[in-house]
Amino acid sequence: xxxxNRSSSSPRETYYGWTVVGALALTETVSWGVLYYAxxxxxxxxxxxxxxxxxxxxxAYSLALLVSGLAAxxxxxxxxxxxPRALMTAASVAGVVLVLAWSRVGGxxxxxxxWAGLGIAMAGTLYDPxxxxxxxxxxxxxxxxxxxxxxxxxxxxxxxxxxxxxxxERLGWRGALVALAVILAVLTIPPxxxxxxxRPEDLGLEPDGRVATDLRAAxxxxxxxxxxxxxxxLRDPAFRWLAVAFALETLATVAVAVHLIPYLTERxxxxxxxxxxxxxIGAAQVAARIVATVFGGRLSQVALTGGVFALQxxxxxxxxxxxSRAGVLTSVLLLGANRGVVTLMRAGLxxxxxxxxxxxxxxGTLALFLTGARAxxxxxxxxxxxxxxxxxxxxxxxxxxxxxxxxxxxLVGLERGxxxxxxxxxxxxxxxxxxx
Numbered sequence: 001x002x003x004x005n006r007s008s009s010s011p012r013e014t015y016y017g018w019t020v021v022g023a024l025a026l027t028e029t030v031s032w033g034v035l036y037y038a039x040x041x042x043x044x045x046x047x048x049x050x051x052x053x054x055x056x057x058x059x060a061y062s063l064a065l066l067v068s069g070l071a072a073x074x075x076x077x078x079x080x081x082x083x084p085r086a087l088m089t090a091a092s093v094a095g096v097v098l099v100l101a102w103s104r105v106g107g108x109x110x111x112x113x114x115w116a117g118l119g120i121a122m123a124g125t126l127y128d129p130x131x132x133x134x135x136x137x138x139x140x141x142x143x144x145x146x147x148x149x150x151x152x153x154x155x156x157x158x159x160x161x162x163x164x165x166x167x168x169e170r171l172g173w174r175g176a177l178v179a180l181a182v183i184l185a186v187l188t189i190p191p192x193x194x195x196x197x198x199r200p201e202d203l204g205l206e207p208d209g210r211v212a213t214d215l216r217a218a219x220x221x222x223x224x225x226x227x228x229x230x231x232x233x234l235r236d237p238a239f240r241w242l243a244v245a246f247a248l249e250t251l252a253t254v255a256v257a258v259h260l261i262p263y264l265t266e267r268x269x270x271x272x273x274x275x276x277x278x279x280x281i282g283a284a285q286v287a288a289r290i291v292a293t294v295f296g297g298r299l300s301q302v303a304l305t306g307g308v309f310a311l312q313x314x315x316x317x318x319x320x321x322x323x324s325r326a327g328v329l330t331s332v333l334l335l336g337a338n339r340g341v342v343t344l345m346r347a348g349l350x351x352x353x354x355x356x357x358x359x360x361x362x363x364g365t366l367a368l369f370l371t372g373a374r375a376x377x378x379x380x381x382x383x384x385x386x387x388x389x390x391x392x393x394x395x396x397x398x399x400x401x402x403x404x405x406x407x408x409x410x411l412v413g414l415e416r417g418x419x420x421x422x423x424x425x426x427x428x429x430x431x432x433x434x435x436x
Contacts (some may be wrong), residue, residue, distance in 0.1 A: 015209030017137035017200060021145045023191040024130045025152035027092070030187045031125040032153050033160030034180045035095055035118060041164040045173040056108060060115035062375065067119025068126070069371025075123045076132060076364025077230075080357065083198025084133045091124025092188040096181050103177035125188070127153075128367055131347035132360040136199045139207040142351060146344055147293040154286040154340070207356070228354040230361040238353065238415035243366055245408035246346055247373040249309050252398040252405070253339060254377030256316070263391040269328060277325075277332050284336020285343070292341045301352060302416065305345040306409030312338040313402035316395050353416065 043057050078087050098117045105111045123129075130149055138145045160180075167176035200207055233239050264274035292304070315334035318327055350363045384394040 015205070016197065016203060017141075017145065017207075017209060019195055020133060020137055020197060021148050023195040024133060024149050027088070027125070027188040027191050028127065028130050028149055028153035029156045029159070030184060031092070031095070031122075032156035033163075034099065034184045035122050035125065037157040037160050038164040038180060041161060041168060042173050042177070045168055049173070050106070052108065060112045063112060064115040064119035064122060066371060066375060067116050068122040069368055069374065071120050071123035072128055072364035072367035072371075073361060074364070075129060076360030076362070076367075079129055079132045079360035083136075083196070084129055085192065085196040085198070087124050088129055088133075088196060089189060089192040091121045091129075092184065092192050095121035095125060096185040096189070099177055099181040099184060103174045103181070127343065127347075128363060129360070132363060133196065135347065135351045135356055135359045137207060139356070141208050143293045143344070143348065146347065147289055150289055150340075150343055151286060154282060154289065157282055228358065228362070230358050230365065233354045233358070233362045234365065236353075236415070238412050239362075239366075241408050241411040241415060242349065242353075243369045245305075245309065245405045245412060246342075246366065247370055248401045248405035248408065249312070249338075249342060250370045250373040251377045251380070252312060252401040253342075254374050255381035255394065255398050256312075256335065259378075259381055259385070259391060259394065263395070264328065266391065267323070269325070273325065273328075277328050280329070280332050281336035281339065284333045285340030288337035288340035289344055292344060300413070301345060301349055302409055302413040305342070305349065306406045306413075308338050308341045308345070309402050309409060310406040313399040313406070316399040316402070320392055320395055 039061050043054065046052065046057060047054065075087065094117065098114050098121060101114050102111075102118075105114060127150075131146065134145045134149060135142060164176060164180065167179050170176075171179060197203070200209075228236075261274045264270075264277070269277075311334055315331045315338065318334065319331035321327070322330065346366070347363060350366060351359055354362050381394045381398070384397055385391055388394075
């Protein structure tokens, strides 16, 4: 998997981009585990001690996700201009401090302020900044580099949910948070501070470890990477349809994730089986990422993404129509395949369409559009269930949203052929900023 530097002075030297990828694989796993997944473990013990309702506790978490989405465009612009080291290090430090503050919380106002801050820490440490960094260092090998990062981070819940539960059992919820803060500090701050670099051009390299002629290498640090300006990308119809497609997919994915276990339990599958089956989504995500990376290069990325969106609709139809455990497991595996591939496709499509120079800002803007869908999914699904008295009405609605997302991806393909996304390199000649 490692790409060797072709430099004449050090022909066997490993390309530094893979060091960056290795660092991010570690820090993403830990950051997702502590800042995102561990929260659910603390709901019951916090509610028992503090007497707060589940709505009060989860409202702060929802606030963090909202803040994270709102901060994404600003984070992206910072990454484009300054690189990941300072921002991701500072965000990790903030995450550690805020988790420690969470361990001492006693009032609702302070609790919400802490989670608003954790939303900013999430924006600066989770997938969006990691993908922006990978995109800066890789072009040809970008799918494999992203696979390494997401393959490791795909096990974050597998590692940190049981670890957090064990720590709560041994230390209480406050002591467990202190322990998680220490883990977050040790395993994220040093890699971010010591190993991350801005871009390969600063080392006299090109993406993927290509070493240019001495004359070109001398000019690399002065020339920004090619890419489309954010304001130009936002006017591109292909970008707008991309935003619609991923927003619809996000709406359906989040709604199903929240209500899948209650639906399976209500129809008689049993709470234990429902939880265990839903947990298989994580394993399916990892497997799907491997398959998509190995075989994805043979297919249009737009067509593959549209097909995966449609696959979610198929999964929901199977779930409702095949009322057996085999049907549930089949549906769960298809849902996991959708989620796993979509994680890679969004970043890959933005990079393919608009280049490296302003990837952070463009991808961050797309993430901002998805924030509304992420917030609306659980609420909208809940309203449909309440109005109809049926989970199946909601699931049919989410299947329809998935089909519409696939249709929007088809329009992305049509617009790409005649829009600026057809050739980022050509567009970049007149649209690339002079600030690196």
